[in-house]
Amino acid sequence: MRKIILNYGYFCMSLICLLANSIHVVQKNETLGGIAQRYGISVSTIQAYNGIANPNVLYVGKKLKIPSGKVKEVSYTVRKGESLGLIAKRFGVSAGDLALINQINRPDLIRVGQKITIPLSGSRRSNPPKLLDSSTLSKLNSIRPTPGKWQRIIIHHSATPIDDAVNMHKVHLARGMKNGLAYHFVVSNGSRKARDGEIYLSNRWKGQLDGGHVKKQAWNRTSIGICLIGNFELRPPTSKQLSALEGLCEYLMKGCKLQANDVTTHTIFHPKHTVCPGKYFSLTGLRRRLVD
Numbered sequence: 001m002r003k004i005i006l007n008y009g010y011f012c013m014s015l016i017c018l019l020a021n022s023i024h025v026v027q028k029n030e031t032l033g034g035i036a037q038r039y040g041i042s043v044s045t046i047q048a049y050n051g052i053a054n055p056n057v058l059y060v061g062k063k064l065k066i067p068s069g070k071v072k073e074v075s076y077t078v079r080k081g082e083s084l085g086l087i088a089k090r091f092g093v094s095a096g097d098l099a100l101i102n103q104i105n106r107p108d109l110i111r112v113g114q115k116i117t118i119p120l121s122g123s124r125r126s127n128p129p130k131l132l133d134s135s136t137l138s139k140l141n142s143i144r145p146t147p148g149k150w151q152r153i154i155i156h157h158s159a160t161p162i163d164d165a166v167n168m169h170k171v172h173l174a175r176g177m178k179n180g181l182a183y184h185f186v187v188s189n190g191s192r193k194a195r196d197g198e199i200y201l202s203n204r205w206k207g208q209l210d211g212g213h214v215k216k217q218a219w220n221r222t223s224i225g226i227c228l229i230g231n232f233e234l235r236p237p238t239s240k241q242l243s244a245l246e247g248l249c250e251y252l253m254k255g256c257k258l259q260a261n262d263v264t265t266h267t268i269f270h271p272k273h274t275v276c277p278g279k280y281f282s283l284t285g286l287r288r289r290l291v292d
């Protein structure tokens with residue numbers, strides 16, 4: 001219970017960041033439904049903004065934050081392979097807000113066909129957000145992929161909650177890999193020096209060298225390796241990691257003439273050998289977004 005209360009606090013704060021608020025002081029005989037109607041927003045939106053778990057409990061004099069600007073809501077049906085995080089990202093809202101508004105206690109347990117209410121702020125951009133920042137783009141643009149070399153993209157997790165590419169490079173060198181870091185790219189979760197969602201280009205990508213991330217050399221010769229920092233057997237990737245990964249895959253697919261189905265994971269590519277990148281990583285969700 002304590003945890004839920006703390007979570008409401010957090011969700012509420014993240015919504016406040018989304019839009020500016022005005023304040024409504026609750027008067028005698030007012031209900032949350034009536035107040036919601038007056039401002040043209042839904043009860044669930046007021047609940048989310050104010051961390052109210054039970055809409056029937058309201059006291060006179062309580063100050064309610066009311067989002068300014070239009071808050072539109074859409075109803076969305078969960079499709080196969082989708083996580084709350086992916087849906088949230090697609091609509092430019094936080095997964096925490098969605099969990100609160102829809103009273104989802106276990107975000108990892110949403111089911112196919114479930115209807116989810118999604119609040120959209122009036123200021124939401126109609127264009128899809130740019131997934132790669134300009135400095136990452138210019139680094140990527142400075143390297144020309146060897147034509148015909150790359151046949152697939154294989155996604156891994158580091159299986160460590162805290163790590164960074166420079167440290168991994170040292171570890172892989174110490175393991176006797178002469179080119180160090182086994183992957184072509186590392187996407188940080190912000191746990192060390194790199195930003196959450198920051199993409200690191202390794203020497204293997206810069207030199208268009210074979211990877212060292214899968215068992216057979218023949219596979220390494222043709223497979224781009226992307227490692228996301230984190231242990232996705234324990235928790236999902238961050239939404240910034242997923243955006244960066246989507247942007248990176250889109251970019252590489254274009255440059256290497258690959259399809260969404262050429263994007264795979266370590267465990268799908270080499271089953272029985274590993275669970276990498278973990279049960280909380282949704283390849284289906286990623287592929288769907290790459291196709292859209």
Ligand SMILES: [Zn+2]
Pocket residue numbers: 155156157266274276277
């Ligand atoms: Zn792996």
